[in-house]
């Protein structure tokens with residue numbers, strides 16, 4: 001079956017498309033290795049979560065769990081009540097997240113099978129020490145409400161790829177290609193975060209280079225998955241009450257950028273452990289490259 005493609009937006013030569021029935025080969029060539037975003041219209045079609053993950057489900061089953069949203073503590077049921085009454089003018093703080101992989105593994109079957117596009121994924125590989133992945137949470141649920149704005153423009157920590165699947169409601173995304181990084185005003189201490197507070201209303205006097213940015217804005221709807229490749233700057237805003245799943249991904253396509261980011265972090269520490277970490281990562285990369293060159297199925301070895 002041929003891929004059905006719909007153009008979502010085109011901005012000064014850059015476009016984002018929505019695709020249905022895409023083969024893995026097409027995804028790999030035109031998006032994963034081309035490092036180019038796409039909305040996948042049917043990736044999560046077999047997930048139970050589409051019906052199961054309602055606000056009512058979380059209120060009844062996880063209502064007493066504590067969540068910290070923008071520094072404020074809530075019981076999940078109280079946050080959900082806040083979501084239900086939030087308006088654009090008076091949004092609930094955002095984002096409210098549950099970490100599925102660390103804290104709620106019983107929910108993993110509801111977001112399974114993992115779609116083919118996000119595999120292989122080595123973020124949980126035994127060969128990659130947890131210390132390298134650091135603060136990255138690799139499978140999360142996001143709750144949002146009208147007006148809820150992700151607090152900053154960023155690319156995903158350690159240059160991981162992100163797959164964001166919309167289960168309920170509508171979310172607006174703005175993405176900016178990695179080659180526009182010189183105009184984004186990276187934070188000195190967190191290079192993956194931009195200093196620009198509001199990408200839709202930039203203070204050009206304060207951030208003159210940002211005139212060169214071409215932010216691309218579009219919306220994603222229930223059942224759709226946005227692929228945000230490594231290094232693409234992005235932010236999001238809920239237009240309605242929303243439930244989404246975010247999943248990170250690391251494989252040959254972004255391993256070099258990942259290595260660069262981990263090296264940078266390790267360079268901040270001058271210990272022997274950091275030095276050994278760099279050597280370890282260099283060897284792992286060389287090994288993966290050799291295996292890949294000889295077309296040895298690296299998936300089974302590294303997974």
Ligand SMILES: O=C(O)CCC(=O)C(=O)O
Pocket residue numbers: 095142150156162164234235236237244246
């Ligand atoms: O869905 C969103 O609000 C964006 C989430 C995101 O970009 C992230 O957690 O890195």
Ligand SMILES: [Fe+2]
Pocket residue numbers: 154155156162234
């Ligand atoms: Fe992100």
